[in-house]
Amino acid sequence: MEKDITYYTNLILSDEVQTLITPYRDVFILISIIFIALGLVLLFQEKFFVAEVKRRIFDYLSDGKKFEKPKRFVRSWEKIEKLFKKGDYGEMILCIDKLMLEIMRRFGYVGDNTISIIDMGNVVDSSFPNKDNVKRVCELSQEIKKETNMALERSEMIKIFDLSKDTLIKINILKK
16 A cells, blocks of 8 residues: 555656646746846845935934034034135035935935936935036136136025035025
């Protein structure tokens, strides 16, 4: 009555059983190929996936009612305000650009500068307002680095300062 393992092996490898399981085997192979393809896509898109996860975690943690604001951002803004009041617009632009880049990286965006981050198309106005102003600040910053004695109009600097402050208020780094 006892049958050894060779009986069961021969039964499984028989033509009748193999014809019975062939459609199921093909379906499982197809599902495996789909999962491998998804894995490869996620692997190649990993930097954006990780950046999005970091941004969402930061958005959760930056709720001002539960968590304290990053103090270094507030200190950087205080320095920018002093530069604005002194009329040192070139240094103010450089500091605003540096601050916005740090904040965007903290949000999980990936890029060398704010222009490259914004041009990638991942920045949405609802998550990071006044992105055109941030892009303009980066452009001015690059021009200032090339030409140190660049003339900057006061009216444009006031607009840039106000929009930058508005951005920081809307992303809950500064209070109104």
